[in-house]
Amino acid sequence: MMIKSLQTGFTLIEMLITIAVLAILIGIGVGSYESLFKSNQLRGSNESIHSLIAYAKSESVKINGQVSVNFAAGANGNWCVGLFQVAGGTETCDCNTANSCAIDGREIKLDGKDFNKVTLVVDSMTNNRVVFDPKRGMPKTGDLLGNVVVKSGTGADESSIKIIVNTIGNITQTCKTGSSSSYAACS
Numbered sequence: 425m426m427i428k429s430l431q432t433g434f435t436l437i438e439m440l441i442t443i444a445v446l447a448i449l450i451g452i453g454v455g456s457y458e459s460l461f462k463s464n465q466l467r468g469s470n471e472s473i474h475s476l477i478a479y480a481k482s483e484s485v486k487i488n489g490q491v492s493v494n495f496a497a498g499a500n501g502n503w504c505v506g507l508f509q510v511a512g513g514t515e516t517c518d519c520n521t522a523n524s525c526a527i528d529g530r531e532i533k534l535d536g537k538d539f540n541k542v543t544l545v546v547d548s549m550t551n552n553r554v555v556f557d558p559k560r561g562m563p564k565t566g567d568l569l570g571n572v573v574v575k576s577g578t579g580a581d582e583s584s585i586k587i588i589v590n591t592i593g594n595i596t597q598t599c600k601t602g603s604s605s606s607y608a609a610c611s
Contacts, residue, residue: 462576463583469539469574470585474595476534477554480507481593483527484556490564491527492517492555496574503538506533507512510555543562545573556593563593586610 436443457575477493484491490510494517506517506525517525517533525533536544546552548570555564563569568592575584583600585607590596600607 465516465539465541466574466576466583466585469519469536469542469544470536470587470598473572473574473587475594476505476507476532477589477595478504478536479532479589480554481556481561483507484558485561487528488558489553490557492553494525494553495544495546495549497544497552498536498544499543501536501538501542502544503536503544504533505544508532516551516553539574541576541577545575547571554593561593563589563591 428495441473465484480491480493487509491538492508492510494500494506494508495503496505497517502517504525506516506519508525509527519535523531524531535573536542548568549572551568555567557564558570569589571586571589573588574587575582577583585598585600587598588596598607600609
């Protein structure tokens, strides 16, 4: 009586082919994931800045005092947006100093380190800030308002979103200036 042994398993060639296919699929997935991550950081930073501006406007009316939104521009997450109640002519806040950006003892700031692939650019604003007056939440008379741009990537891979603040302190438009996702193109 002869006993046949059945051997099951992978041959070396089958295993190498499987590993090669997996490596290709993982390589494709990592590129897609990185693009998605960058897009989400850009969108998140834009929405956070948008919210801080709207909050500052309403807070100025609530506390019956001037509230400033200060933009400290920078690249790759080395930027900050801080809110504070203007008192005694001081119209700056330093995000690196504790309680420098505060209203009624509450520190209110957006740290760019949370969005480390995003760059913040401020265009044409007086002292890189918007100061809201308590009367109707309007920007302080005489200040020049401009745009805030958040962007990520470089060259042909650059995506950017522009936040436009109008003369009554409303954000009139959030638009894309590059290849960013679902925002309308700037006009």
